[in-house]
Amino acid sequence: MSDSDTLTKTGLVTLTGVNKHFGELHVLKDINLSIAKGEVVVVIGPSGSGKSTLCRAINRLEPIDSGDILLDGQALPSEGKALAKLRADVGMVFQSFNLFAHKTILQNVTLGPLKVRKTDPKQAEKRAMELLERVGVANQASKYPAQLSGGQQQRVAIARALAMDPKVILFDEPTSALDPEMIQEVLEVMVDLAKQGMTMVVVTHEMGFARTAANRVVFMAEGEIVEEASPETFFTNPTSRRAQDFLGKILKH
Amino acid sequence: MFSVLTDNWPLFRDGFWLTIRLFLVSGVLSLIIGTVLGAFRVSPVPALRGFGTGYVNILRNTPLTLVFAFLFFGAAKMDLALPNPFWTAVGALTIYTSAFVCEVVRSGVNTIAPGQSEAARAVGMSFFQVLTIVVLPQAFRAIIPPLMSVLIALLKNTTIAAGFSVVEAGSIPAAMSERGENQLVTLLWITIGFLILIVPLIFLQRWAERRTAVA
Ligand SMILES: Nc1ncnc2c1ncn2[C@@H]1O[C@H](COP(=O)(O)OP(=O)(O)OP(=O)(O)O)[C@@H](O)[C@H]1O
Ligand SMILES: [Mg+2]
Numbered sequence: 001m002s003d004s005d006t007l008t009k010t011g012l013v014t015l016t017g018v019n020k021h022f023g024e025l026h027v028l029k030d031i032n033l034s035i036a037k038g039e040v041v042v043v044i045g046p047s048g049s050g051k052s053t054l055c056r057a058i059n060r061l062e063p064i065d066s067g068d069i070l071l072d073g074q075a076l077p078s079e080g081k082a083l084a085k086l087r088a089d090v091g092m093v094f095q096s097f098n099l100f101a102h103k104t105i106l107q108n109v110t111l112g113p114l115k116v117r118k119t120d121p122k123q124a125e126k127r128a129m130e131l132l133e134r135v136g137v138a139n140q141a142s143k144y145p146a147q148l149s150g151g152q153q154q155r156v157a158i159a160r161a162l163a164m165d166p167k168v169i170l171f172d173e174p175t176s177a178l179d180p181e182m183i184q185e186v187l188e189v190m191v192d193l194a195k196q197g198m199t200m201v202v203v204t205h206e207m208g209f210a211r212t213a214a215n216r217v218v219f220m221a222e223g224e225i226v227e228e229a230s231p232e233t234f235f236t237n238p239t240s241r242r243a244q245d246f247l248g249k250i251l252k253h
Numbered sequence: 254m255f256s257v258l259t260d261n262w263p264l265f266r267d268g269f270w271l272t273i274r275l276f277l278v279s280g281v282l283s284l285i286i287g288t289v290l291g292a293f294r295v296s297p298v299p300a301l302r303g304f305g306t307g308y309v310n311i312l313r314n315t316p317l318t319l320v321f322a323f324l325f326f327g328a329a330k331m332d333l334a335l336p337n338p339f340w341t342a343v344g345a346l347t348i349y350t351s352a353f354v355c356e357v358v359r360s361g362v363n364t365i366a367p368g369q370s371e372a373a374r375a376v377g378m379s380f381f382q383v384l385t386i387v388v389l390p391q392a393f394r395a396i397i398p399p400l401m402s403v404l405i406a407l408l409k410n411t412t413i414a415a416g417f418s419v420v421e422a423g424s425i426p427a428a429m430s431e432r433g434e435n436q437l438v439t440l441l442w443i444t445i446g447f448l449i450l451i452v453p454l455i456f457l458q459r460w461a462e463r464r465t466a467v468a
Binding site: 160 | 297317366367369371372374375376377378379382386387390391
């Protein structure tokens with residue numbers, strides 16, 4: 001067994017037998033998933049299948065009922081300082097951006113490094129400007145989130161996540177709240193990240209992105225992982241009935 | 254009419270000065286304790302949430318006079334050493350007003366989209382940081398107007414202390430009636446006094462609202 005095989009086996013993020021209920025509703029059913037360092041995993045599935053919950057469970061924004069989630073070999077702490085420390089290593093990009101409304105673009109990116117990592121202010125600012133440059137919104141640094149387009153806001157949100165030097169970034173439908181003409185600019189930033197070896201979990205229905213950037217597609221339905229395959233295999237030759245139905249539906253639109 | 258005020262100036266002056274002190278001390282303490290209780294009510298710790306909820310439900314539904322009575326007489330019955338009447342009155346006013354401040358803070362926090370605190374938590378901020386850096390600064394705007402109502406109510410509530418041997422402005426009518434002064438004119442002057450005290454509060458509100466105006 002080669003070294004890279006062992007890494008895949010242990011994984012940077014490992015979920016084992018994860019279960020989650022919302023009251024009576026069983027939203028995550030015995031989830032087993034391992035994500036290797038540098039891997040890009042696209043999670044796809046019908047509405048309500050538990051994709052967001054899966055994402056949120058990985059940084060414990062949503063506590064789970066049973067099972068284990070390991071990050072870099074360590075179990076997720078349940079509350080307090082240790083959990084906050086862990087979350088600092090897991091970036092998250094939300095469907096609705098969630099930029100801090102009362103802070104400027106620059107402050108949105110420096111806030112985490114300053115308050116959580118206690119980075120030197122000069123250095124945090126320099127790094128933030130570099131990241132804003134990288135996502136193409138450096139010229140908006142002194143504006144407030146509400147003054148930016150959705151696509152710009154989402155790129156700032158990606159810069160905010162990157163500023164923490166995360167081990168993995170979770171994206172929950174990062175482009176589904178965007179006007180069509182802005183989707184591409186955000187996807188380009190994400191493809192770029194993927195190429196540079198960032199570990200990413202991306203909930204998205206953008207098949208173009210999955211095909212160019214993903215190593216693996218995970219198909220979820222009704223709280224279960226129904227199918228896992230390379231993007232090529234999954235889109236051209238899905239094995240399960242539910243994946244076939246689902247693809248049939250989204251391809252028609 | 255003016256002679257009623259000028260002839261008894263020390264009585265009015267001392268009474269209102271005590272009212273101002275009662276108001277300021279209880280006001281500051283209520284803001285601090287009420288904000289902490291508000292933080293309890295939105296905290297992830299069930300025991301703290303429960304405590305906050307219990308406190309608010311009990312205190313908001315208890316007449317203030319009863320809170321005073323508990324502190325002044327109840328404590329005496331239990332042989333508890335009480336500080337002087339001024340500080341006991343401050344205690345009663347603070348215990349009572351904190352519950353209202355708590356509710357104002359909590360509903361202000363609830364006006365902020367949950368995505369804001371989720372994003373802050375996802376970045377690795379502690380509960381305290383999420384609250385003080387991200388949520389409360391944004392909630393402040395929604396908090397100011399109802400908070401002013403609570404403070405104005407507190408100002409008026411200080412008059413209850415008169416019934417418990419604290420010689421604030423609310424105790425002036427009784428003293429004046431002993432001196433055989435015109436009751437109606439006395440009450441008129443006291444009303445004017447309270448209106449004057451409310452003016453700075455209104456300016457404070459204007460100023461705070463301007464300061465928190467978002468870009
Ligand atoms: N906080 C909550 N309380 C109760 N039920 C919830 C909660 N969050 C999600 N659910 C339910 O859990 C199920 C899974 O939700 P989830 O958001 O994970 O689905 P999803 O796959 O992300 O769907 P979508 O594509 O619509 O975003 C849904 O039936 C949803 O209604
Ligand atoms: Mg979702």
